[in-house]
Amino acid sequence: MEKHELIVIGGGPAGLAAATSAANAGVECLLIDEQATPGGQIYRAVGTIPEKRATLLGPDYQYGRKLVDQFNHSRASYLSSTTLWNLNSQRQIGILRDGKASLISADRIIIATGAMERPVPFPGWTLPGVMSAGAGQILLKSSGLVPGNGVVLAGIGPLLLLLAWQYLHAGVKIHAILDMSPAGNLWRALPYLPGALLAHHYILKGLRYQLQLKLAGVKFYSGVTEFHAVGGDTLEAVEFTHRGGRKRIDTQLLLSHFGVIPDSHLSRCAGCDHSWDPNQLCWRPVADMWDNSSVDGIAIVGDGAGIGGAVAARHAGRIAGFEAARALGRMDAKQRDIAARKDQGWMRDDLRVRPFLEARFHPPAELLSAPPDETIVCRCEEVNAGAIRTAIHSGHQDANQVKFLTRCGMGPCQGRQCDNAVSQIVARELGDEKMVSGGYRIRPPIRPLTIEQLAALDAGADPK
Amino acid sequence: MKANADVIIIGGGLMGLSTALHLGRRGIKTVVLEKESPGRHASGVNAGGLRQLNRHMAEIPLTVAAAEIWKNIRDLVDDDCDVVLNGQVRVAESDATLQKLQARVDALKAQGYEHEQIIDSDTLYRLVPKLVGGCVGALYNPDDGSARPFHAATAFRHKAIALGAEIHSGVEVLGIEESSDGWKLDTNRGTFCAATVVNCAGGWANRLAAMLGESVPLTPKAPTLMVTERLPPFLDLTVGAEGYQLSFKQMQNGTVIIGGAHLAKLDFEQEQSVIDFATLKTSAQTVTRFFPHMAQVRIVRSWAGIEGFMPDNIPVIGASSKADGIFHAFGFSAHGFQLSPVVGRIMSELILDGKTDLPIEPFDIRRFTESESQEP
Amino acid sequence: MPSTFIRLEDPDSRWVNIQIDGKATRAREGDSVAAALLAAGLRSCRTTPISGKPRAPFCMMGVCYECLVEINGVPNRQSCQITVQEGMQIRRQIGTAEGYS
Numbered sequence: 001m002e003k004h005e006l007i008v009i010g011g012g013p014a015g016l017a018a019a020t021s022a023a024n025a026g027v028e029c030l031l032i033d034e035q036a037t038p039g040g041q042i043y044r045a046v047g048t049i050p051e052k053r054a055t056l057l058g059p060d061y062q063y064g065r066k067l068v069d070q071f072n073h074s075r076a077s078y079l080s081s082t083t084l085w086n087l088n089s090q091r092q093i094g095i096l097r098d099g100k101a102s103l104i105s106a107d108r109i110i111i112a113t114g115a116m117e118r119p120v121p122f123p124g125w126t127l128p129g130v131m132s133a134g135a136g137q138i139l140l141k142s143s144g145l146v147p148g149n150g151v152v153l154a155g156i157g158p159l160l161l162l163l164a165w166q167y168l169h170a171g172v173k174i175h176a177i178l179d180m181s182p183a184g185n186l187w188r189a190l191p192y193l194p195g196a197l198l199a200h201h202y203i204l205k206g207l208r209y210q211l212q213l214k215l216a217g218v219k220f221y222s223g224v225t226e227f228h229a230v231g232g233d234t235l236e237a238v239e240f241t242h243r244g245g246r247k248r249i250d251t252q253l254l255l256s257h258f259g260v261i262p263d264s265h266l267s268r269c270a271g272c273d274h275s276w277d278p279n280q281l282c283w284r285p286v287a288d289m290w291d292n293s294s295v296d297g298i299a300i301v302g303d304g305a306g307i308g309g310a311v312a313a314r315h316a317g318r319i320a321g322f323e324a325a326r327a328l329g330r331m332d333a334k335q336r337d338i339a340a341r342k343d344q345g346w347m348r349d350d351l352r353v354r355p356f357l358e359a360r361f362h363p364p365a366e367l368l369s370a371p372p373d374e375t376i377v378c379r380c381e382e383v384n385a386g387a388i389r390t391a392i393h394s395g396h397q398d399a400n401q402v403k404f405l406t407r408c409g410m411g412p413c414q415g416r417q418c419d420n421a422v423s424q425i426v427a428r429e430l431g432d433e434k435m436v437s438g439g440y441r442i443r444p445p446i447r448p449l450t451i452e453q454l455a456a457l458d459a460g461a462d463p464k
Numbered sequence: 465m466k467a468n469a470d471v472i473i474i475g476g477g478l479m480g481l482s483t484a485l486h487l488g489r490r491g492i493k494t495v496v497l498e499k500e501s502p503g504r505h506a507s508g509v510n511a512g513g514l515r516q517l518n519r520h521m522a523e524i525p526l527t528v529a530a531a532e533i534w535k536n537i538r539d540l541v542d543d544d545c546d547v548v549l550n551g552q553v554r555v556a557e558s559d560a561t562l563q564k565l566q567a568r569v570d571a572l573k574a575q576g577y578e579h580e581q582i583i584d585s586d587t588l589y590r591l592v593p594k595l596v597g598g599c600v601g602a603l604y605n606p607d608d609g610s611a612r613p614f615h616a617a618t619a620f621r622h623k624a625i626a627l628g629a630e631i632h633s634g635v636e637v638l639g640i641e642e643s644s645d646g647w648k649l650d651t652n653r654g655t656f657c658a659a660t661v662v663n664c665a666g667g668w669a670n671r672l673a674a675m676l677g678e679s680v681p682l683t684p685k686a687p688t689l690m691v692t693e694r695l696p697p698f699l700d701l702t703v704g705a706e707g708y709q710l711s712f713k714q715m716q717n718g719t720v721i722i723g724g725a726h727l728a729k730l731d732f733e734q735e736q737s738v739i740d741f742a743t744l745k746t747s748a749q750t751v752t753r754f755f756p757h758m759a760q761v762r763i764v765r766s767w768a769g770i771e772g773f774m775p776d777n778i779p780v781i782g783a784s785s786k787a788d789g790i791f792h793a794f795g796f797s798a799h800g801f802q803l804s805p806v807v808g809r810i811m812s813e814l815i816l817d818g819k820t821d822l823p824i825e826p827f828d829i830r831r832f833t834e835s836e837s838q839e840p
Numbered sequence: 841m842p843s844t845f846i847r848l849e850d851p852d853s854r855w856v857n858i859q860i861d862g863k864a865t866r867a868r869e870g871d872s873v874a875a876a877l878l879a880a881g882l883r884s885c886r887t888t889p890i891s892g893k894p895r896a897p898f899c900m901m902g903v904c905y906e907c908l909v910e911i912n913g914v915p916n917r918q919s920c921q922i923t924v925q926e927g928m929q930i931r932r933q934i935g936t937a938e939g940y941s
Binding site for chain 2: 086103271401405412452
C-alpha cells in the first residue's frame with residue numbers, strides 16, 4: 001500500500017496552510033483534494049477565475065491566491081480531482097481518481113475538509129428553485145452564473161449579506177432578504193460585543209453591506225418565522241410570518257442559509273469521538289489543543305473542527321503542520337511551540353468575534369428541532385418530521401434506531417442532510433433539546449464506489 | 465429479594481425478544497435486560513435472510529419449523545415484517561458442483577426432508593434471468609426469502625411488551641450468583657432477581673457463560689454487508705453460489721444487499737469494527753462474476769455487525785450444564801435470524817415443560833464444556 | 841419564462857458543446873454539469889424514485905445528492921462534481937435509474 005508521512009485531506013485554507021508548513025519543515029506530504037484546483041469552497045476557483053469576477057467577490061477571496069501560491073511553491077504534492085471514500089482508525093484512506101480506486105495510508109493525517117451549510121428542513125425546501133446560499137456562491141465563483149429573474153435570500157447568517165452584496169454589484173434583482181434570527185439575539189449577543197470589536201472589520205463590513213443594500217432599495221424583513229417555500233412542481237413563492245402578519249413574496253428562486261457547520265462525515269467515519277456543541281449547534285471532534293483527535297495520528301483542523309472562518313482556518317492549518325512535523329520528528333515540542341506562537345496569537349484574535357457572531361446568528365431552537373410534521377426531513381428517502389416523531393414515540397429513541405425504522409439517512413446522501421435535524425428532533429421529543437447525542441453511525445464508502453471499481457481496488461501488496 | 469419477574473432474559477436481540485414473546489403467550493411475565501437498545505447488534509443489521517437452504521443437518525428440523533412461522537408471521541407478531549418468500553438458489557458453475565448439491569438433496573430425502581431440490585439450467589435462468597451464462601443448475605428452495613431484520617425485531621419487541629414483557633435498555637449484566645430463590649443479577653443499573661435466567665446475549669454470551677463456569681469457545685466476529693443504490697427490479701430470489709462467499713438479494717425498494725460473511729476487523733472490547741476493503745474486493749469480484757450487469761452499480765454503504773460464532777458453526781441451545789434455572793440460546797454464527805421465531809418457542813417449552821419436541825441435542829452446551837476433562 | 845440563472849459576461853469564455861435530453865446546447869468550459877443544466881434553463885434535473893416529484897441541484901458541493909443525472913449512459917452521477925466535456929450526453933433521471941445494461 002502506498003504510504004506517506006503526512007496526508008492532508010482538503011484543499012481549502014486550513015489544508016493548504018497545513019501542507020505548506022509541514023512540507024516546509026521537511027515532512028513528506030501529500031494533499032488530497034476533491035476539487036480540480038486548490039482553494040476549497042471559500043477560495044473556489046481562485047487560481048483560474050477571470051479577474052472581473054474575482055473583483056466582484058471581494059478582497060478576502062483574493063487572499064486565497066496567496067495561500068495557493070505558497071502551497072504551490074512548497075514541496076508538498078497535490079492530488080486533485082480525487083474522491084475520498086474511506087478513512088479508518090488505522091489511517092488507511094480509500095481514494096478514487098480517474099475511475100480507479102485504491103487504498104493508501106499515512107503515518108499522520110490532517111483532516112481539513114471544512115464546513116457545509118447547516119441543513120435545515122423547512123416546508124417546501126425540496127422544491128426545484130430552492131438552493132442554499134452556498135450553492136449561489138459556487139455558481140457565481142465557478143461559472144459566473146447569477147439569478148436571472150430575481151431571488152429571495154432567507155435564513156440566518158452573514159453569508160446572506162455577503163451574497164446579496166455580491167449580487168447587487170452584479171445587477172441581480174433581489175426581491176427581499178428575510179432574516180430568521182430571533183429578535184432577542186441582538187440582546188444575547190451584546191455582552192460579547194466588546195470582544196467582537198477587536199475584530200471590528202467583520203462587524204463594520206456587515207454594516208456596510210447592509211447599508212448599501214438598503215440604499216439600493218432591497219427589502220429587509222427581520223424576525224421572520226413560520227417560513228415556507230410553496231409551489232407545485234417548482235418553487236412559486238415564499239410565505240412567512242412577519243410582525244404578526246402572514247406575507248407572501250412570489251419568486252422562482254430562493255437561496256436559503258442557516259449558518260455553516262463542520263462537515264464531520266469523514267472524521268466520524270474514521271471513528272473520531274465527537275460531541276455536540278450547543279453554541280454552534282453541530283457535532284465537533286473531541287480534540288486536544290493541537291487539534292489531535294481521539295484517534296491516534298489523526299488531527300482535524302479548520303472549519304471541519306469547529307466554525308472559525310477562513311482566516312482562523314489558515315492559522316490553525318499552519319499550527320497543525322508544525323505539530324505534524326513534531327510528531328514526525330522534524331522538530332521538538334519547544335521548536336513547535338515557537339513556530340506556532342504567532343499563528344496562535346492571530347488565530348485567537350480572529351476568533352474573538354466568534355462568540356458575538358454565534359450569539360447574534362444563533363438559530364431559534366424550533367427552527368432546527370421542531371419542523372412541522374409534513375416537512376420532509378430526509379430528502380433522499382422522503383421521510384417527514386411526523387414519521388420521525390412517530391418512530392421516536394414508539395420506542396426508537398436515538399437517531400440510529402429512527403434510521404433503521406424509517407430509512408431516514410439511508411439514501412444517497414447517507415444522512416448528510418438529515419443527520420443534524422433528526423438528532424435534534426430526537427433530543428427535543430425526549431424532553432431536552434440540549435441533550436443531543438451521537439448522530440448516525442457513518443460507514444464507508446462515504447462517496448459511492450461502483451462494484452467494478454471495488455473489484456479492481458488497488459489494495460497494495462499488503463496481504464490482509 | 466423480591467423477584468423482578470419469573471424469567472429474566474439477557475439480551476434484547478431477536479432470540480431474547482422471541483423468548484420473551486413465547487413466554488408471554490403462556491402467561492409468563494419476563495424482564496429483558498438489554499445492554500444497549502433492542503436489535504442494536506446482529507439482529508438489527510443482518511441481511512434478513514429467511515433461508516432453509518443449505519443448512520447444517522442439525523438445524524434442519526428447526527429451520528423447517530421456523531419457515532412455517534415466517535409464512536404466517538403476522539399471526540405471531542401482528543406485523544408482516546416485510547417478509548418476501550420468492551425462493552433462494554445456490555448456483556452451481558460446474559457439473560461436479562451440481563453433483564455435490566445433488567448428493568445433498570439425496571441425503572436429505574433419505575431423512576424425510578424435501579424442502580431442497582435441484583433445478584436445471586433452464587429453470588435457473590427462468591428464475592434468475594440476469595445470472596451470468598454458463599451455470600449448470602442450482603440447489604433451490606422456493607419458499608425461502610427475506611424480511612427486514614430491524615422491523616422484525618421491532619415487531620417482536622412490541623408484541624412481547626403487549627404480552628407483558630418489560631424491556632430495560634442500557635442495562636448490562638456484570639455478575640450473576642445464586643440466591644435463595646433463584647438467581648441474582650448484578651448490573652450497571654442495580655440488581656435483578658428471578659428464578660430463571662435465559663442467556664441470549666449474542667456476541668457477549670460467553671461472558672455470561674463464563675460467569676457460570678461453563679465457558680465455551682465462542683468467537684465474536686463482524687460479518688460485513690454492502691448495499692447498493694436503488695435499481696429497477698431485476699431479481700426476485702436470493703442468490704448464493706456453491707464454492708463462493710456470496711449472498712445476493714434485491715429488496716423491494718430496489719437496493720441490492722450483498723453479503724457472504726466477509727469479515728471486518730473487530731475490536732470487541734471497544735465494540736468497533738473496521739471494514740476490510742481487501743475482503744470486500746473479493747466480494748465485489750464475486751458479484752461481477754455472477755451478475756456482470758452490476759459492474760457500474762454504486763455501493764452506497766457497507767456495515768458490519770457483531771455476531772457470536774461457534775467453532776462447529778451451530779448454536780448453543782438448551783439448559784445450562786452447571787445450574788438449574790439457567791438456559792442458553794446463542795452462537796448462531798451469522799444464520800440465526802430465520803431461526804429466531806422457533807428458538808423462542810423452544811426456550812419457552814424448555815423452561816415451562818422441561819422439554820421440547822424439536823431435536824436440540826446437537827446444540828447442547830455440554831459438547832464444549834464436557835470436552836474438558838473434569839475429574840469427579 | 842426567464843431563466844432562473846443567467847451568465848455574467850465574460851469575453852474570454854470558451855464553450856463546450858453538450859446535449860441535454862437529446863437537445864444540443866453549449867456550456868462554458870469549466871462548468872460543472874449541474875451549472876450547465878441550470879444555465880440552460882432547466883428547473884429540475886430528475887424525479888425521485890419514491891414519490892416521482894421533481895428535484896434540482898441544492899448544494900452544488902456534493903453533499904446533497906440531488907443533482908443526480910445520467911451522463912453518457914451512466915445514471916446516478918452527481919452532476920455538480922463533474923466538469924462538462926465536449927460531446928457529453930446528459931439526460932435527466934426519471935425515478936430509479938434505468939441506465940444499467
